[in-house]
Amino acid sequence: MHVLLLGPSTNIKPQPDEPLEAPNRSLTFFLLDSSNTHVNTCSSICMAKGNGTTPDNRQGVQHAEGTAAVLAIGTANPSGVIVPQEQFTDEFFRVSNSDHLTHLKEKLQRICNKTGIEKRHFHLNEEMLRDHPEFLDRELPSLDARIEIVATAVPKLAESAARKAIAEWGRPATDITHLVFSTYSSWHAPSADLQLASLLGLRPTVSRTILSLHGCYGGGRALQLAKELAENNHGARVMVACCEMTLVCFAGPDGGNLVGHALFGDGAGVAIIGAGPFAGGECPLFEMVAATQTTIPKTEYALGMQVTGGGVDFHLAIQVPTLLGQNIEQCLVDTFRLVFGDDVDNLTWNDMFWAVHPGGRPILDNIETVLKLDPGKLAASRNVLREYGNMSGATIVFVLDDLRRRCKDQLPEWGALLAFGPGITIETIVLRSPRSLSEQNIEDIKSD
Numbered sequence: 001m002h003v004l005l006l007g008p009s010t011n012i013k014p015q016p017d018e019p020l021e022a023p024n025r026s027l028t029f030f031l032l033d034s035s036n037t038h039v040n041t042c043s044s045i046c047m048a049k050g051n052g053t054t055p056d057n058r059q060g061v062q063h064a065e066g067t068a069a070v071l072a073i074g075t076a077n078p079s080g081v082i083v084p085q086e087q088f089t090d091e092f093f094r095v096s097n098s099d100h101l102t103h104l105k106e107k108l109q110r111i112c113n114k115t116g117i118e119k120r121h122f123h124l125n126e127e128m129l130r131d132h133p134e135f136l137d138r139e140l141p142s143l144d145a146r147i148e149i150v151a152t153a154v155p156k157l158a159e160s161a162a163r164k165a166i167a168e169w170g171r172p173a174t175d176i177t178h179l180v181f182s183t184y185s186s187w188h189a190p191s192a193d194l195q196l197a198s199l200l201g202l203r204p205t206v207s208r209t210i211l212s213l214h215g216c217y218g219g220g221r222a223l224q225l226a227k228e229l230a231e232n233n234h235g236a237r238v239m240v241a242c243c244e245m246t247l248v249c250f251a252g253p254d255g256g257n258l259v260g261h262a263l264f265g266d267g268a269g270v271a272i273i274g275a276g277p278f279a280g281g282e283c284p285l286f287e288m289v290a291a292t293q294t295t296i297p298k299t300e301y302a303l304g305m306q307v308t309g310g311g312v313d314f315h316l317a318i319q320v321p322t323l324l325g326q327n328i329e330q331c332l333v334d335t336f337r338l339v340f341g342d343d344v345d346n347l348t349w350n351d352m353f354w355a356v357h358p359g360g361r362p363i364l365d366n367i368e369t370v371l372k373l374d375p376g377k378l379a380a381s382r383n384v385l386r387e388y389g390n391m392s393g394a395t396i397v398f399v400l401d402d403l404r405r406r407c408k409d410q411l412p413e414w415g416a417l418l419a420f421g422p423g424i425t426i427e428t429i430v431l432r433s434p435r436s437l438s439e440q441n442i443e444d445i446k447s448d
């Protein structure tokens, strides 16, 4: 791991008792993994300009001004099949010809009743199931047929969300410089990122990355990557696209994973990320001030996905909500310490706004309890869970969308984004609301 200092940041203020030359508040830190992803990106841009300088010499001219922010959000769900949760068990057992499995049916109904979900959207419909009865039986080969359907469906759904984000952003799609696409529902090469770029008419020079098999933390990972790309490439505008479809993991109830059947839904979430200078009427929605990824040691067993000839198998251990409850506060402390130093001890979680991946109702309950949050602090997460279920990596984009619509001008200054998935991996991002930023800027100008 390398640390580059590429400041000064306009948004992280020195602490009152800290010497001005101290670097840890007045400069922006960039943590690079061993692949040096963004140094390579800088390099390719400079070479295109015929500039033969070394990466070190280029840092001063390539980085953005300030911290990355979410500039626009769009979401989409399949419109064909919308199943109310109270009808899901009956529908699922009917289409899978499993009504005779009364024990499993009663169990699924018990689970559905406790999910906190009211409805979910699905791309898979009865006609597809009639054409592909093998989707019901994990023992039969079905991966090829599943892959063929999602190969067009995943980029198309992502396109719907992306068009909304681009419309809100207000700049032409050709101004997108980077695309980060996260999905475990598509396995072609060239993959969904290229198809989305073509559907949207992005530039041939758009720099594409596809993230796969991150499960539910894919959205958090893509946002963190976008933050680094935006901050390290002057003028970069990064599209984050996350799209998941349960068609890849669908099976009959005797295939196990009743909790997965009760929980997951289909959706696409797209966000456009950029750092200053802002142009063309761009309006930051959430600033992404600092970010970390943490793996809870020895919890690989707890969450997982396995691609088989019969589709994708999910494993969700019953301990997941407890494990997250036990570890979440330390992740938050470690991440907020990057911004607040030892003052992190004076933070009150309840004074912040929250964008938490609604992996399941007990996960939200446990986080609320551990952090002593008022009921309502996780309203955006609970609302997304209620309206759409758990859409894996796409869900966190829906939560950000709900949060900004719900709170409009009433967001507290600081907030936290949390997403989790196999590992168990926890993605944490310190958010700052733009309203408080503009107020702060006005105060700074007054005091100058």
Ligand SMILES: CC(C)(COP(=O)(O)OP(=O)(O)OC[C@H]1O[C@@H](n2cnc3c(N)ncnc32)[C@H](O)[C@@H]1OP(=O)(O)O)[C@@H](O)C(=O)NCCC(=O)NCCSC(=O)CC(=O)O
Binding pocket: 107, 110, 111, 112, 114, 115, 214, 215, 216, 217, 259, 263, 303, 304, 316, 317, 318, 319, 320, 321, 358, 359, 360, 361, 362, 363, 390, 392, 420, 421, 422
């Ligand atoms: C399934 C639930 C709705 C049940 O709610 P409660 O726990 O409050 O209710 P409960 O304790 O009465 O449990 C109801 C029944 O569900 C069973 N049950 C609960 N959790 C289970 C699990 N993980 N696997 C198998 N069965 C499970 C219980 O044994 C019980 O069975 P019986 O009634 O027979 O006694 C909830 O636990 C839930 O949402 N769990 C999912 C959490 C999770 O793992 N989320 C991560 C999703 S993946 C993700 O987001 C990241 C990723 O995958 O990448």
